[in-house]
Amino acid sequence: xxxxxxxxxxxxxxxxxxxxxxxxxxxxxxxxxxxxxxxxxxxxxxxxxxxxxxxxxxxxxxxxxxxxxxxxxxxxxxxxxxxxxxxxxxxxxxxxxxxxxxxxxxxxxxxxxxxxxxxxxxxxxxxxxxxxxxxxxxxxxxxxxxxxxxxxxxxxxxxxxxxxxxxxxxxxxxxxxxxxxxxxxxxxxxxxxxxxxxxxxxxxxxxxxxxxxxxxxxxxxxxxxxxxxxxxxxxxxxxxxxxxxxxxxxxxxxxxxxxxxxxxxxxxxxxxxxxxxxxxxxxxxxxxxxxxxxxxxxxxxxxxxxxxxxxxxxxxxxxxxxxxxxxxxxxxxxxxxxxxxxxxxxxxxxxxxxxxxxxxxxxxxxxxxx
Numbered sequence: 008x009x010x011x012x013x014x015x016x017x018x019x020x021x022x023x024x025x026x027x028x029x030x031x032x033x034x035x036x037x038x039x040x041x042x043x044x045x046x047x048x049x050x051x052x053x054x055x056x057x058x059x060x061x062x063x064x065x066x067x068x069x070x071x072x073x074x075x076x077x078x079x080x081x082x083x084x085x086x087x088x089x090x091x092x093x094x095x096x097x098x099x100x101x102x103x104x105x106x107x108x109x110x111x112x113x114x115x116x117x118x119x120x121x122x123x124x125x126x127x128x129x130x131x132x133x134x135x136x137x138x139x140x141x142x143x144x145x146x147x148x149x150x151x152x153x154x155x156x157x158x159x160x161x162x163x164x165x166x167x168x169x170x171x172x173x174x175x176x177x178x179x180x181x182x183x184x185x186x187x188x189x190x191x192x193x194x195x196x197x198x199x200x201x202x203x204x205x206x207x208x209x210x211x212x213x214x215x216x217x218x219x220x221x222x223x224x225x226x227x228x229x230x231x232x233x234x235x236x237x238x239x240x241x242x243x244x245x246x247x248x249x250x251x252x253x254x255x256x257x258x259x260x261x262x263x264x265x266x267x268x269x270x271x272x273x274x275x276x277x278x279x280x281x282x283x284x285x286x287x288x289x290x291x292x293x294x295x296x297x298x299x300x301x302x303x304x305x306x307x308x309x310x311x312x313x314x315x316x317x318x319x320x321x322x323x324x325x326x327x328x329x330x331x332x333x334x335x336x337x338x339x340x341x342x343x344x345x346x347x348x349x350x351x352x353x354x355x356x357x358x359x360x361x362x363x364x365x366x367x368x369x370x371x372x373x374x375x376x377x
Contacts, residue, residue, distance in 0.1 A: 027091050028052055034094050038112025051087075058083045062356070065161075067193045067222070074194060077161040078358075085126060085357030088321065090119040126321070126359030133174060133352055136366045138338055140345055142309045144289040145248055145374040151291075152180035152209070153368035155314025156351030158218065159200050160191035162358040169203040171352055171367065178369050180209045182246055185236075186314045187216020187256060187295035189227060191355060196222050198230045210246060211236045214253045216295040216315065218355070239293065241278050249372075250288040252308065254278060259299030275299035279306050289372075297334040297348045304344040310372070311346040318350040322362030336363075 032047035041047065061080025065073040093115040101111055152175045159168060175183060190196055204211065213236050219227045228238045237244065239253020260276045275294065279302050284290070286307025296315035303311050318336040319325030329335045338347050350366050 024055055027087075028055060031091060031094060034098065034115075035112055038108045038115070040108065054083055054087060058087065066191075069194045074161050077192075081161070081357045082123070082127075082359075085321065085359045086119060086123045088357075089122040089126075089361070090115065092323075093118040093122070122361060123359065126357070126361040130354050130358055130360040130365055133171065133365045133367055135174070135178065135369055136349075137369045137371065138347060139371045139373055140310060140338070140347075141373050141375045142249075142289045143375045144287070144309075145372060147248070147374065149182070149247060149249065149372040150178070150180045151370040151372060152178060152183045153186065153312050153347065153349055153370055154183065154352055155186040155295075155312075155349040155368075156188040156216070156317060156353055156355070157185075158188055158191035158351075158353035158355055159195050160222075161194055163191075163353045164195050165200050165203055167353070168200070169206075172203045172206050175367055176206065176208050178367070180369065183207055183209050183211045184291070184293055184312055185211065185213040186293050186312050186349065187214055188218040188314065188351070188353075188355075189213070189216070189231075190222040191218050191353070193222050196226060196230075198233060201230055201234055204231075204236060205234050212244075212246070212251055212253060212293065213238050214293045214295060215240075215256050217256050220256065241273070241282070243282050243284060248289055250285060250290040252279070252282065252284065252290065252292045252306075254292070254294045256295040259302065276302045279303070282306075297332055297346060300334065300341045300344060300346055303346075304342050308344050310370075311344055312349075312370075313346065314349040314351055316348055316350070317355065318348075318363040320351075320354060320360055320363055321357065325362050 028048065028051040031051050032044050036044040036047055058080050061076045062084070065077040096118070097111050097115040154171065154175065157163065157168065157171065213231055215224050215228065231238050239251065241255055242253060244251050254275060258274050261274045276299065284306050290308045292303050292308045292311045294311070294313055297313040300311055316328050316332050316335045319328035334346050334348050336348050336350050338345060347368060347370065349368050350363050352365050352367060354360060
């Protein structure tokens with residue numbers, strides 16, 4: 008049965024897309040009193056094909072033309088999502104408030120454009136999320152900046168990274184943790200794109216994410232090492248008062264069918280069992296996705312930092328992601344272990360955020376008062 012799951016998923020996905028296109032075509036035919044819906048079927052169908060083909064064919068493509076195709080296709084994806092939602096909202100309102108069809112159509116289009124534009128602007132506004140976390144064994148306060156899911160690629164490049172670095176430096180952290188998905192495709196996968204990271208005033212520790220793997224994880228890591236970033240690959244190191252565990256992106260357990268796990272083995276469970284961890288020391292675990300907190304807890308981890316989820320990035324997917332990941336955003340606790348899942352600094356797919364935020368997390372790690 009498992010071998011047929013991708014096919015079943017594809018059929019369901021295509022069925023949803025087809026239904027959405029039919030719905031939009033019929034509604035706009037009604038709104039604007041068109042005698043034939045055929046051309047609208049073709050128009051919405053073409054936009055959908057362009058959206059899918061454009062993103063798939065250019066994700067790892069390089070060059071100006073491919074870059075613009077990806078940008079347009081991604082924006083079309085976001086716009087079509089909110090056009091569908093806007094039409095549904097307008098239709099619901101029209102049940103209670105009577106209006107001429109043309110006005111309904113203009114309202115739906117205007118709402119979709121407004122949400123799309125607002126989402127693009129919101130994604131570029133990066134907020135500082137300050138969190139205080141008590142940790143046993145600390146003698147003095149330690150301030151850590153947590154960056155995740157920057158997604159350097161078709162949209163975000165060195166200029167964006169420079170803004171992130173400047174805003175991070177302004178918080179005067181003692182250490183910077185980057186929990187993966189630094190890159191998103193190969194278009195800007197070079198040392199020049201990472202130049203701004205040299206200006207970070209604190210030591211930097213990095214673990215890979217799934218998109219770094221798609222882009223070329225070994226090349227990403229080599230470029231980072233060359234500019235002085237400490238890359239952790241299933242290993243333990245120490246900084247100041249804390250023990251840092253850095254894991255590659257992997258599934259929680261050997262039997263976990265996680266979507267983005269890197270192969271059947273290793274897993275968080277097996278790797279953590281093999282590492283030389285001192286549970287009595289203040290410990291921070293870095294891993295891209297918020298999985299396997301129970302195994303982190305078994306090894307005395309005080310704070311688990313992750314990203315990956317984007318908190319769904321676009322409404323209503325924040326609710327969907329919340330059902331998939333128990334710790335999909337913000338600070339949570341599991342027994343004696345706290346976990347913070349960043350919503351990410353950048354975006355994947357549409358360069359938009361609706362109902363979520365781009366964040367730089369500032370963690371104030373404090374000694375536990377006796």
